Amino acid sequence: MSADNTPIEDDLPEQLRIRREKRADLIERGIEPYPVSVARTKSLKDIRAKYGALDIDVATGDVESLTGRIIFKRDTGKLCFATLREGDGTEIQAMFSLDKIGQEQLDSWKSDIDLGDFVSVTGEIISSKRGELSVLANSWSLAAKSLRPLPNEHKPMSEETRVRMRYVDLIVRPEARTNARLRPTVMRSLRETFHNRDFIEVETPMLQVMHGGAAARPFKSFSNAYDMDLFLRIAPELFLKRCVVGGIERVFEINRNFRNEGADSSHSPEFAMIESYQAYGDWRSIAELTQALIQNAAMAISGSHVVTHHDGRQANLGGTWKEISLYEAISQGVGETVTALTPIEELKQHATKVGIKIDPKWVTGKLAEEIFEHVAKDQLIEPTFVMGFPVDTSPLVRAHRELPGVAEKWDLYVDGFELATGYSELIDPVVQRDRLVEQSKLGAKGDLEAMQVDEDFLRAMEFAMPPTGGMGMGLDRLLMALTGLGIRETILFPLVKPEE
């Protein structure tokens, strides 16, 4: 379609207009600025691997066709240099001399080709007099014309530009290229760890008739075909439990959840989550699994259990991680014994004493969790399982086998934030129904995060689910904990508001 030459708008910024004029001029001269294919015999990586150790000023006699984006261009009189870069950042120098390519091709190289263009260069693989591995062109051709100038390579782009134009960020910033490859490395490691333990990966619905499995506000949508409201899922939990009922005894899913809540440096409206359920396991077996998943992932990206946190601090995630009891930590923090049976009025006094602003909507357990977070934060830097959460904020968790009012639930803290949570799952369908009915009453009273009574889920539970341990972990947060990056760096294309 590029043969049809549309007029160029005259109100464009100078550099954009000039490049559009170059494109039009190429077409007029019968040169295709976007050819269907160009010569390419090897990747730049192949060339680097094969000839990386050449001495200075060596001619190999080998002719190859190489492609890349022009990232530097140094035009001199009769010998020109350019640096080609391919996707992973590998670079090779290309050289264009008058005696090899002739006056016409040299002039065209200087005037038609810009920084950012893709080209194919065919020539001998040599090392220059300065020792730079190069392709000395016998011929070259344009592979794709860039109509926009690249940003200054030597000044970092502003954070906003990096996020809005990640494609440019990936071209110019090595860390962006590295970061983009961290996530798939971690994903592969997680899947390997699961696979080695005979866990089966499933995909459960993202569009749901009824959302559930977590305390969060959903995104609402509408199906024209079914003429009904649908919700983007907030968690896969209730479907993964249906899998366990059906006999997929070790199951996991790595996929996106959507929560219609605030966005900040550790929350994104859409985020990736790992959930896993293990029949005949419990909160302790699933804690061991979680520790293995994270330690193997650390090994996969940094080759050891030592990782760098957001403030540059190094931390060793190896070994067996610390456990603390939620209520013991609260008791130490407030200087008095607090249990799950401590009356709410007493908790309110403690909360006020330590300086917490109390939300009147908080239930007893929520108040205890708030006090915990307030008094125990500094104990949570090294990986720590916080054991035994209040039962009234854990409607999908079974009661602790000994402690009244406590659920067999832990939260894993790494680098001061909540990274994962794990349960001994509630499997008694009658108790589960009571809990969900209780939740729906909170919902009726205006709690927008309360769960609903999911009759199909309860029917599944009534067919009996074996004793099960389950866990959930935020993938973005895992990457943050393993790399020290902000959430907008771990997500390739985070949501940004439109520019105009």
Added chain:
RNA sequence: GGGCCUAUAGCUCAGUCGGUAGAGCAACGGACUUUUAAUCCGUGGGUCGACGGUUCGAGCCCGUCUGGGCCCA
């Protein structure tokens, strides 16, 4: 939700006391057969986020809005 900072050339940023806008890279023209952010000579490029106000005069002061960042809740 509250507070603070911020928006100027393609990119990154200066812009003093309110007096018609500056740099580096990039671009354009020229020189250069071993450059590495090449160098040298020359040139062009701006709705100063938007709207309103104060003023003889606003990039700068005031207000509102929009985008972005940081801190707090």
